[in-house]
Amino acid sequence: MEAGEAKSKKAEGPPRLCCICNLRRPVLKRPKTLQQICKECFYEVFEEEIHQVTVKNHLFKSGERVAIGASGGKDSTVLAYVLSELNRRHNYGLDLFLLSIDEGITGYRDDSLETVKRNEVQYGLPLQIVSYKDLYGWTMDEIVKMIGLKNNCTFCGVFRRQALDRGAALLKVDKLVTGHNADDIAETVLLNILRGDIARLSRCTSITTGEDGPIPRCKPFKYTYEKEIVMYAYFKKLDYFSTECIYSPNAYRGFAREFIKDLERLRPKAILDIIKSGEDFRIATTTKMPEQGTCERCGYISSQKWCKACVLLEGLNRGLPKMGIGRSRAGDVNGDHHNKESKSGPSVKSIESRKQCGSLDF
Numbered sequence: 031m032e033a034g035e036a037k038s039k040k041a042e043g044p045p046r047l048c049c050i051c052n053l054r055r056p057v058l059k060r061p062k063t064l065q066q067i068c069k070e071c072f073y074e075v076f077e078e079e080i081h082q083v084t085v086k087n088h089l090f091k092s093g094e095r096v097a098i099g100a101s102g103g104k105d106s107t108v109l110a111y112v113l114s115e116l117n118r119r120h121n122y123g124l125d126l127f128l129l130s131i132d133e134g135i136t137g138y139r140d141d142s143l144e145t146v147k148r149n150e151v152q153y154g155l156p157l158q159i160v161s162y163k164d165l166y167g168w169t170m171d172e173i174v175k176m177i178g179l180k181n182n183c184t185f186c187g188v189f190r191r192q193a194l195d196r197g198a199a200l201l202k203v204d205k206l207v208t209g210h211n212a213d214d215i216a217e218t219v220l221l222n223i224l225r226g227d228i229a230r231l232s233r234c235t236s237i238t239t240g241e242d243g244p245i246p247r248c249k250p251f252k253y254t255y256e257k258e259i260v261m262y263a264y265f266k267k268l269d270y271f272s273t274e275c276i277y278s279p280n281a282y283r284g285f286a287r288e289f290i291k292d293l294e295r296l297r298p299k300a301i302l303d304i305i306k307s308g309e310d311f312r313i314a315t316t317t318k319m320p321e322q323g324t325c326e327r328c329g330y331i332s333s334q335k336w337c338k339a340c341v342l343l344e345g346l347n348r349g350l351p352k353m354g355i356g357r358s359r360a361g362d363v364n365g366d367h368h369n370k371e372s373k374s375g376p377s378v379k380s381i382e383s384r385k386q387c388g389s390l391d392f
């Protein structure tokens with residue numbers, strides 16, 4: 031061996047090994063912890079963390095029927111896959127179902143529903159689809175035609191929230207799980223602060239919500255970073271849909287998302303810290319909170335005489351679509367919309383930064 035060759039070998043040093051198993055070559059740096067780890071260890075820690083969150087927070091009881099809100103996007107696809115695995119591995123004793131909402135968006139939801147139909151076969155989970163057309167008599171395409179692209183996500187988000195509950199009732203499930211991840215929750219904390227929405231701020235970090243409503247909802251990915259979900263889906267070659275909704279505008283949420291991403295780049299723990307701050311907020315007892323009742327028209331949970339969906343629907347049916355639009359905070363929780371990735375791997379940044387859906391619970 032020549033002197034120069036030996037020197038360069040020495041400079042390179044031995045191949046670095048996975049910092050968990052110390053056996054295999056690392057293939058990724060965990061965004062959450064910055065550990066260099068191999069694929070096998072990544073699967074293990076990713077799944078184990080979700081299992082621990084599930085157990086510690088008592089998300090499920092054995093024998094429960096659980097619907098997974100499935101949009102065909104990466105979050106809900108990974109959720110369906112991981113929850114099926116954990117259910118088998120740890121004997122959760124759950125009956126799992128996929129629940130999808132068809133908003134009636136041509137060229138977007140019809141395509142993503144095809145992905146969910148394949149997931150139904152791949153994971154062996156029965157699928158229920160409920161459509162806006164059947165529930166409300168309107169598709170989003172028809173709504174956008176009438177109202178334009180300004181408040182479309184408000185309609186879509188309000189309608190989706192109820193549609194999920196109605197679908198869950200059809201399936202007779204005990205719980206509904208959604209693929210909200212840590213980034214989504216941090217972003218929602220920030221948005222609720224920016225909007226002074228104390229009622230939402232007080233509950234947006236809860237891992238289970240709606241225990242006083244028709245169907246409790248859980249977020250098993252509450253502490254799971256979006257980047258890791260993207261990597262998991264990519265390495266596992268999961269079949270998911272990665273195109274953005276054609277009606278997605280929501281610039282305000284987009285700014286909040288970009289801000290969170292910038293913070294994460296500087297300090298990855300920022301996401302968990304924002305969630306922690308949200309959890310630790312204490313609402314002053316003097317703050318007036320909305321009182322929950324039921325909608326006089328449809329019986330759905332509402333703090334007003336009519337629920338938001340009935341008000342919006344009335345406006346549409348009377349040709350007054352601005353009715354009910356105003357200081358609405360309805361379509362404010364994120365969606366599960368994705369972007370194209372290159373053959374060389376997922377473009378995490380592009381997926382994150384373009385996720386601007388203002389829809390409710392996917």
Ligand code: SF4
Pocket residue numbers: 133170182183184186187275276277278279361365386387388389390
């Ligand atoms: Fe509905 Fe989301 Fe599309 Fe808005 S971006 S119209 S909330 S699916």
